[in-house]
Amino acid sequence: MVRINWTKLAVSDLLNIYEYISKDSKRYAEMQVVRIKVSTKVLVLFPLSGKVVAEIDQKEIRELIEGKYRIIYKLVSPTQIDILTVHHSARDLSMRKL
Numbered sequence: 001m002v003r004i005n006w007t008k009l010a011v012s013d014l015l016n017i018y019e020y021i022s023k024d025s026k027r028y029a030e031m032q033v034v035r036i037k038v039s040t041k042v043l044v045l046f047p048l049s050g051k052v053v054a055e056i057d058q059k060e061i062r063e064l065i066e067g068k069y070r071i072i073y074k075l076v077s078p079t080q081i082d083i084l085t086v087h088h089s090a091r092d093l094s095m096r097k098l
Contacts, residue, residue, distance in 0.1 A: 002047050004040055005076075006083045013086040017069070032067070036086055039066040043073065043081050055093050065089070 006014075014033050021029035042049050042064070050062035053072055060075040061084075070087045087093055 001079070002044050003080050004043055004083060005080060007085075009085050010083040017086065017088075036066050036069060036071060039064055040071060040073070040083060047075055047081055053093075 014036065017036070018029045018033050021032055048062070050064045050071075050073065052059055053061050053063050053070075062073055062075065064071040064073070068089050070089055070093070072084045072087060072093075074082045074084055076082050
């Protein structure tokens with residue numbers, strides 16, 4: 001079984017997502033953050049379920065899509081996955097340091 005580790009950047013991304021959406025609706029902001037977190041649970045049993053991130057093109061850097069967000073993660077070892085960032089799909093990923 002795989003352990004999922006949320007990096008500081010990914011946690012910060014979730015907080016920023018919440019703060020931005022909560023300007024219009026705190027309820028919807030909370031629902032979006034929960035959906036993102038829940039979608040990563042599949043990685044515990046199926047760590048290769050995400051596709052390789054095209055911009056990075058490394059087999060250990062993969063992504064899941066949840067709505068408008070790209071959940072980018074790294075296969076660190078057979079027992080650990082690091083969630084690197086949660087990135088809005090409309091933004092340029094090449095500007096992020098992962």
